[in-house]
Amino acid sequence: MKVDTTVRMGSLELRTPLLTGSGTFGYGDEFHTLVDYRALGGIVTKSISAHPRPGNPPPRICETPGGGIINSIGLANIGVDGFIADKVSALPIGETRVFISVVGDAVEEYVTVVEKLEQVDWVDGYELNLSCPNVKQGGLDIGGDWRAVAAIVREVRAATGRFLAVKLTPHQPRIAPVVEAAAGEGAEALTLTNTLVGMAVDVERRRPLLGAVTGGYSGPPLKPVALAMVWQAAQAVDVPIWASGGIVTGLDGVEFLLAGASGLQLGSVFFADTKAPGRILQEMCDYCERHGITRLADLTGKLEPL
Numbered sequence: 001m002k003v004d005t006t007v008r009m010g011s012l013e014l015r016t017p018l019l020t021g022s023g024t025f026g027y028g029d030e031f032h033t034l035v036d037y038r039a040l041g042g043i044v045t046k047s048i049s050a051h052p053r054p055g056n057p058p059p060r061i062c063e064t065p066g067g068g069i070i071n072s073i074g075l076a077n078i079g080v081d082g083f084i085a086d087k088v089s090a091l092p093i094g095e096t097r098v099f100i101s102v103v104g105d106a107v108e109e110y111v112t113v114v115e116k117l118e119q120v121d122w123v124d125g126y127e128l129n130l131s132c133p134n135v136k137q138g139g140l141d142i143g144g145d146w147r148a149v150a151a152i153v154r155e156v157r158a159a160t161g162r163f164l165a166v167k168l169t170p171h172q173p174r175i176a177p178v179v180e181a182a183a184g185e186g187a188e189a190l191t192l193t194n195t196l197v198g199m200a201v202d203v204e205r206r207r208p209l210l211g212a213v214t215g216g217y218s219g220p221p222l223k224p225v226a227l228a229m230v231w232q233a234a235q236a237v238d239v240p241i242w243a244s245g246g247i248v249t250g251l252d253g254v255e256f257l258l259a260g261a262s263g264l265q266l267g268s269v270f271f272a273d274t275k276a277p278g279r280i281l282q283e284m285c286d287y288c289e290r291h292g293i294t295r296l297a298d299l300t301g302k303l304e305p306l
């Protein structure tokens with residue numbers, strides 16, 4: 001049985017539901033010899049800001065028991081002008097869809113970055129990384145404040161007609177008001193979720209393992225948190241959801257589809273397995289064959305009551 005892997009997201013069709021998670025696939029220009037792009041519906045680049053950011057002091061990544069990792073990269077990137085000048089020509093344009101992750105300290109920075117990228121032809125869309133401190137509001141996470149989310153999505157929506165995804169933090173007591181605000185202002189996909197804040201300590205040396213002390217916790221331990229957020233968001237809004245959090249196997253992907261996701265982002269898994277997209281896609285197709293399902297997209301939201 002041939003399983004149809006295509007998924008439709010608003011105005012776009014993706015070859016498969018699999019995408020790369022921002023920051024785990026570099027700028028998208030380094031993986032040509034490692035990754036089979038045919039298994040990917042799209043890539044999301046690392047987050048790009050208006051100006052270069054140096055990021056945090058090293059060490060910036062450590063492992064935790066249970067397959068988790070904590071990173072404190074600190075959104076290091078070469079800035080939008082450097083990205084356009086040095087990275088664009090090496091992106092897998094034509095091989096898969098390309099989404100640029102955009103980050104900022106305030107609404108004006110998001111708009112500046114998007115306006116510059118509007119000059120580049122091949123961009124399929126943007127993912128706004130809203131899991132970052134809002135400098136104008138004393139450093140609170142932008143993505144936890146539905147009014148700030150609404151304002152950013154509204155301003156960016158006015159600056160582009162391209163596909164617009166919004167990526168949110170897991171640090172929020174109630175996801176519904178935030179996803180309703182993003183969807184209401186024109187977000188075409190919601191990415192759930194970014195990393196949790198985490199920390200690890202070297203007890204022998206009595207020192208933190210990361211230069212920045214705390215960082216973003218990701219990998220398999222994040223999956224139950226992300227699953228719950230995907231499910232809650234799918235109950236609240238009728239917008240495609242991109243799941244992000246601990247997807248390592250095809251069955252992880254199926255779990256997220258059943259909970260309501262349409263897209264599946266692969267992140268930490270790349271550190272262990274650069275062949276993950278092809279393997280995970282095959283495992284999901286095997287599941288479909290076992291259950292007589294002909295389209296992967298038919299699994300979305302099909303969680304049965306207990």
Ligand SMILES: Cc1cc2nc3c(=O)[nH]c(=O)nc-3n(C[C@H](O)[C@H](O)[C@H](O)COP(=O)(O)O)c2cc1C
Binds near residue numbers: 195220
């Ligand atoms: C090393 C590293 C760097 C990351 N950088 C970014 C980033 O620049 N922007 C962003 O939105 N998310 C970033 N993330 C979060 C991932 O895109 C993803 O949402 C998160 O890791 C959860 O998925 P996973 O458990 O499959 O890794 C980063 C994650 C890691 C591990």
